[in-house]
Amino acid sequence: xxxxxxxxxxxxxxxxxxxxxxxxxxxxxxxxxxxxxxxxxxxxxxxxxxxxxxxxxxxxxxxxxxxxxxxxxxxxxxxxxxxxxxxxxxxxxxxxxxxxxxxxxxxxxxxxxxxxxxxxxxxxxxxxxxxxxxxxxxxxxxxxxxxxxxxxxxxxxxxxxxxxxxxxxxxxxxxxxxxxxxxxxxxxxxxxxxxxxxxxxxxxxxxxxxxxxxxxxxxxxxxxxxxxxxxxxxxxxxxxx
Numbered sequence: 557x558x559x560x561x562x563x564x565x566x567x568x569x570x571x572x573x574x575x576x577x578x579x580x581x582x583x584x585x586x587x588x589x590x591x592x593x594x595x596x597x598x599x600x601x602x603x604x605x606x607x608x609x610x611x612x613x614x615x616x617x618x619x620x621x622x623x624x625x626x627x628x629x630x631x632x633x634x635x636x637x638x639x640x641x642x643x644x645x646x647x648x649x650x651x652x653x654x655x656x657x658x659x660x661x662x663x664x665x666x667x668x669x670x671x672x673x674x675x676x677x678x679x680x681x682x683x684x685x686x687x688x689x690x691x692x693x694x695x696x697x698x699x700x701x702x703x704x705x706x707x708x709x710x711x712x713x714x715x716x717x718x719x720x721x722x723x724x725x726x727x728x729x730x731x732x733x734x735x736x737x738x739x740x741x742x743x744x745x746x747x748x749x750x751x752x753x754x755x756x757x758x759x760x761x762x763x764x765x766x767x768x769x770x771x772x773x774x775x776x777x778x779x780x781x782x783x784x785x786x787x788x789x790x791x792x793x794x795x796x797x
Contacts, residue, residue: 570600571607579604579613583621583628586714590629590686598717605721615722619715626679626710627703630689634702637693642782645694650774664782667691675702679709 573581582604589600604618640648642664649657667674667688675697678688692702 570603574604574607574612579617579621582618583625586622586625587629590626591632601714601717602721602724605718606724607721608718609722609724615718618718619711622714622718623707623710626714627707629686630679630706630710631703633686633689634693634697634699637690638696640694642694643776645690661782663687664691664694667695668782672697672701672705676705676709679706680713685709685713 570582570585573585575581577584582600585600601622604622605615607613608615608618637645646657646661668691672692674688675692679685689702689706
């Protein structure tokens with residue numbers, strides 16, 4: 557029986573979903589977190605472990621469905637990257653007022669240089685674990701290898717937090733008083749970071765507009781440079797498909 561305590565607005569919402577749908581609800585929540593990375597999966601997974609300790613479902617079921625949600629969300633972003641392709645994605649970035657082609661290009665460079673290990677290790681880095689799926693799709697990384705590395709990395713990450721919550725068990729209420737604070741701090745940080753980022757971009761765009769020598773790079777130019785980088789790193793775990 558789950559104790560009548562509050563785990564913050566975000567935690568309480570997840571608890572209600574898991575009580576209604578069981579571990580499948582956790583899988584859905586983790587899927588959403590993967591597609592919208594600012595949502596803190598750490599809180600979700602720890603609460604899932606606590607829920608498992610109270611007998612709602614087993615830890616194994618929670619880990620299984622959390623991993624299914626992680627892999628499914630990653631495949632959606634992989635498909636988005638593969639469908640858009642480099643040039644189309646760069647054209648979209650070029651048309652957006654606050655986004656630079658450099659922003660997309662930087663992520664691609666990182667993936668190309670360090671290869672498929674970024675997918676495995678990236679699954680255990682907040683926010684980045686979702687974003688790395690997009691360049692993997694653009695580069696058409698072997699889908700089976702991408703799915704395997706994503707599943708293994710997600711399995712490790714999910715197991716750590718779910719088992720941590722499970723081992724805390726009935727003592728999880730000791731940190732419940734801080735859950736709402738944590739949720740609000742996360743939301744506040746997301747808003748602050750977003751506002752700072754927008755402000756800096758607006759100031760940068762203003763400086764560029766005043767510089768008569770500044771010429772923005774075209775999508776084709778950026779894509780050609782990344783194509784050349786790909787040719788320099790032919791064995792980074794991608795496929796020709």
